[in-house]
Amino acid sequence: MINTPHQTDKTTATKEQNKNEQETVSADHTALDHQKIAELTELLQRTQANFENFRKQTEKRVQEMQLIAAKGVITQLLPIIDNFELALKSIENKDQGLLQEFVAGIELIYGQCNSLLDKNQVKRIETQGKSFDPYVHEALLKVESDLPENTIIEELKRGFTMHGQVVRHAQVKISSGKKESKKETKTKETKQDLKNTPTKE
Numbered sequence: 205m206i207n208t209p210h211q212t213d214k215t216t217a218t219k220e221q222n223k224n225e226q227e228t229v230s231a232d233h234t235a236l237d238h239q240k241i242a243e244l245t246e247l248l249q250r251t252q253a254n255f256e257n258f259r260k261q262t263e264k265r266v267q268e269m270q271l272i273a274a275k276g277v278i279t280q281l282l283p284i285i286d287n288f289e290l291a292l293k294s295i296e297n298k299d300q301g302l303l304q305e306f307v308a309g310i311e312l313i314y315g316q317c318n319s320l321l322d323k324n325q326v327k328r329i330e331t332q333g334k335s336f337d338p339y340v341h342e343a344l345l346k347v348e349s350d351l352p353e354n355t356i357i358e359e360l361k362r363g364f365t366m367h368g369q370v371v372r373h374a375q376v377k378i379s380s381g382k383k384e385s386k387k388e389t390k391t392k393e394t395k396q397d398l399k400n401t402p403t404k405e
Contacts, residue, residue, distance in 0.1 A: 274324055275366055281317065282364065282372055288314040289362075321364070329363035329374040331356045340365070342373040346380045353381035 291310055329340045336343055336354040344360055351357060356376045363374025 271367060275369075275371060278321070278324060278326055278364070278366060278371055281320065285314070285317050285321075286361065288317065324366065326364050326366045326371065329365060329370075331359040331363070331374050331376055336376065336378045340370055340373060342375045343378045344375050345377040347377060348381065348383045349379040350382050351379040353379055355379045 288310060292307070292314065331341065334341075334356050336356060340363060341356065342363075347357065349355075349357055355378065357379050358377040359374060360377060361375040362372075364371045
């Protein structure tokens with residue numbers, strides 16, 4: 205059977221159409237594959253980000269729990285440190301043989317306690333010559349002195365911080381300022397009266 209030119213054109217057109225349809229289907233499949241890959245990649249990235257956030261939060265919680273646990277131990281240790289300091293102060297001026305050995309033993313234990321504090325980042329709160337700071341100091345007494353008002357005169361009990369947080373406030377005695385003498389008070393009153401006296405025009 206001989207194909208006419210018209211039939212040949214029709215066959216060629218059909219082949220072209222089939223080819224175009226195949227290419228369209230192939231392109232659709234390729235686009236769909238790219239879309240799925242993009243969606244899976246985005247899902248994977250979100251999952252990784254969520255896992256990283258979870259890991260960081262877990263590490264932070266563990267650190268907080270460790271800090272709370274350590275803080276509890278340190279808080280119980282501080283009164284022992286206080287008693288060691290009182291014991292050492294009470295025997296400073298005695299120098300008998302047995303007493304010296306006892307003191308040496310006490311000082312050794314006291315040093316070990318302080319080393320334990322250092323390892324746990326426990327620092328003493330400075331009070332000497334400092335101004336009163338309610339965030340780290342607790343004022344138990346306020347007395348007149350030659351020092352400026354709110355200057356710390358004496359440390360009554362040491363305060364401590366742990367990793368920058370206050371474990372125990374330093375208990376201190378602070379200055380209320382210098383008491384004015386009667387002469388100074390009278391002079392001030394006289395100056396004030398002169399200031400308030402109307403002047404003649």
